[in-house]
Amino acid sequence: MPLTTVDPEAKLPARKPPFYMGLSFQVLVGVAIAIILGYVRPATAVAMKPLGDGFIRLITMIISLVIFCTLVTGIAGMEDIKKVGRVGGKALLYFEVVSTLALLFGLVVGNLTHPGSGFNIDPATLDGGAVAQYAGQAKAQSVADFLAHIIPNTIIDAFAKGDILQVLLVSLLFGFAISMAGRHCKPLIALLDGFTHAVFGVVSILMRFAPIGAFGAMAFTIGKYGLASLGPLAKLIAVLYLTAGVFVFVILGGIAYVAGFDIVRFLWFLREEIILVLATSSSEPALPSLMTKLEKLGCSKTLVGLVVPTGYTFNADGTSLYMTMAALFVAQATNTHLTLLQQFTILGVALLTSKGASGVQGAAFIALVATMMVIPTIPVAGMALILGIDRFLSMCRAVVNMIGNAVATLVVARWEKELDQGALKHHLRGEMEMERRAG
Numbered sequence: 001m002p003l004t005t006v007d008p009e010a011k012l013p014a015r016k017p018p019f020y021m022g023l024s025f026q027v028l029v030g031v032a033i034a035i036i037l038g039y040v041r042p043a044t045a046v047a048m049k050p051l052g053d054g055f056i057r058l059i060t061m062i063i064s065l066v067i068f069c070t071l072v073t074g075i076a077g078m079e080d081i082k083k084v085g086r087v088g089g090k091a092l093l094y095f096e097v098v099s100t101l102a103l104l105f106g107l108v109v110g111n112l113t114h115p116g117s118g119f120n121i122d123p124a125t126l127d128g129g130a131v132a133q134y135a136g137q138a139k140a141q142s143v144a145d146f147l148a149h150i151i152p153n154t155i156i157d158a159f160a161k162g163d164i165l166q167v168l169l170v171s172l173l174f175g176f177a178i179s180m181a182g183r184h185c186k187p188l189i190a191l192l193d194g195f196t197h198a199v200f201g202v203v204s205i206l207m208r209f210a211p212i213g214a215f216g217a218m219a220f221t222i223g224k225y226g227l228a229s230l231g232p233l234a235k236l237i238a239v240l241y242l243t244a245g246v247f248v249f250v251i252l253g254g255i256a257y258v259a260g261f262d263i264v265r266f267l268w269f270l271r272e273e274i275i276l277v278l279a280t281s282s283s284e285p286a287l288p289s290l291m292t293k294l295e296k297l298g299c300s301k302t303l304v305g306l307v308v309p310t311g312y313t314f315n316a317d318g319t320s321l322y323m324t325m326a327a328l329f330v331a332q333a334t335n336t337h338l339t340l341l342q343q344f345t346i347l348g349v350a351l352l353t354s355k356g357a358s359g360v361q362g363a364a365f366i367a368l369v370a371t372m373m374v375i376p377t378i379p380v381a382g383m384a385l386i387l388g389i390d391r392f393l394s395m396c397r398a399v400v401n402m403i404g405n406a407v408a409t410l411v412v413a414r415w416e417k418e419l420d421q422g423a424l425k426h427h428l429r430g431e432m433e434m435e436r437r438a439g
Contacts, residue, residue: 023210024272030215031279038222045223048216052280055213058206059285062199064159064167066288067309069196071168074302075175076189083416084172084306091307091412095315098255098404099354102247102320103347109243110325111343115236116332121385164309171305203288210272214279221281221391233389236329240393243321244400252317252407259414260421263407265428269293270406274399281391283312283398290406297427298420299413307412311405316354318400319364322393323350326368330382342375349374364397365390 038045075084150165152158158166178185253263267274270293273286287308294304327346331338338346353370365383372378386393413419 022272023207024275026211027214027272027275027279030211031218031275034215034218034279035222038219038226042223042226045219048223049220051216052213052218052220053216055206055209055216056280056282056285058209058213059203059288060162062202062206063164063284063287064162065199066203066291067164067167067305068159068171068174069192069199070291070301071171071305071309072175072178073189073192073196074300074305075172076178076185076192081176081179084175084302087303087306087412087416088310090415091310091408092314094408094411095311096351098251098408099315099317099320100347100351101251102317102404103324103350103354105247105251106243106321106324107328107343107347109239110328110332113235113239114332115239115325116329116334119333119385120335121333121382165313168306168309200288200292203292207289210276210285213285214276217280225389225391233386236326236386237389237392240322240325241396243325244318244396247317247321248400248403252404255411256407259407259411260419261410261424261428266406266410267403269297269428270403273402277398277402278395281394281398283402286402287312290402294406294409297410297424298418299409300418303413303416303418304409307409308405311408312401315405315408316364316397316401317404318397319354319367320350321400322364322397323354323368323371326386326393327372327378330372330385331378333385334379334382336378338375338378342377346371346375364394 034045034048037048075081149163150169152161152163152166152170155170158170178188248267249263256263256266270290273290273293277283277286291304291308294308295301324347327350328338328343330336350367350371353367365387369380369383372380372383410419410424414421
């Protein structure tokens with residue numbers, strides 16, 4: 001019987017790394033340890049804040065370059081320049097429709113559940129000092145100021161401040177200019193392409209610190225505010241989270257179904273980003289990896305570079321849900337009756353303020369204060385009621401904002417007929433299958 005020889009050069013099938021090497025598992029472990037530490041040793045947990053802040057700053061410092069490189073190389077390599085305007089127009093139309101739907105949904109749920117009923121707060125007893133600084137910033141926001149703010153003082157200033165819309169404007173101008181220059185800029189395109197790979201390499205390195213960042217951010221949240229602080233306002237928190245869940249699975253799920261993909265599989269595909277956003281209470285740390293994953297699903301570099309950053313300003317679905325619901329909460333808690341006309345006025349104003357406060361620290365809170373100032377009967381000082389739990393509310397807002405923009409990108413890509421539906425479904429299905437087998 002002849003002996004068979006084994007070729008030592010033959011490649012073995014690639015094995016999936018063990019589950020404990022996955023980023024999502026490591027971030028979850030970091031969050032779990034943080035919750036325990038926050039409960040057992042609050043003072044120590046609060047001291048972990050620099051870890052979370054440091055990680056967010058690490059990611060934030062690279063976001064401008066990610067947007068610039070992705071968009072410039074994408075536009076420069078396009079044959080149809082008109083596509084950029086078409087994609088932008090479709091994205092803005094989608095953003096406006098869905099964010100309006102989110103505002104209306106929050107208004108309906110707030111009227112049905114009455115999360116503020118039973119508080120019977122006398123506005124005179126509230127300390128409005130904590131809200132005053134937000135009110136001052138809210139007054140400074142206007143549509144004209146917002147539009148003027150998009151234009152940076154200098155090109156360097158856009159990157160120095162890290163303002164997403166300003167970086168987006170500079171990127172579009174450079175992308176169009178390089179594209180129109182044709183063969184004269186081909187060496188520059190090759191250089192930018194190589195630089196793009198280096199930038200995403202930096203992102204890959206930084207994401208290794210995500211478990212530490214998530215641990216620091218969550219430890220601070222639990223240590224400073226404590227689980228006990230949720231008690232008096234548990235109904236508002238529960239209603240917002242449940243409303244957000246219904247919005248994601250029913251409304252965004254319905255949109256996803258029409259677009260040809262399953263929302264549950266898609267959320268599983270984005271599980272690492274969702275956990276990271278929940279832990280850090282900010283959607284920005286997930287932006288670079290989100291853009292990479294959406295390209296992996298078949299969206300073009302140009303479309304992702306245009307839709308995702310723009311959506312972070314114009315498509316804040318989680319913030320929209322929160323704004324109308326929180327406005328009703330404050331009115332109900334202070335026994336302020338609102339007519340149907342006043343409620344729709346809140347909705348109409350929120351359509352503008354939800355965009356106008358973008359890029360400002362505490363943007364959602366500022367936007368809500370700006371909205372409520374339009375209805376004088378609602379005591380703005382009532383916002384002090386929810387200021388203490390805003391960190392927990394912002395976790396929900398940030399996750400829904402990110403998911404909404406991810407869904408929007410695939411919808412616009414489908415609208416542009418650049419998605420291979422079979423490949424998309426196969427990819428999402430395959431991701432869950434691999435995890436199931438690994439488990």
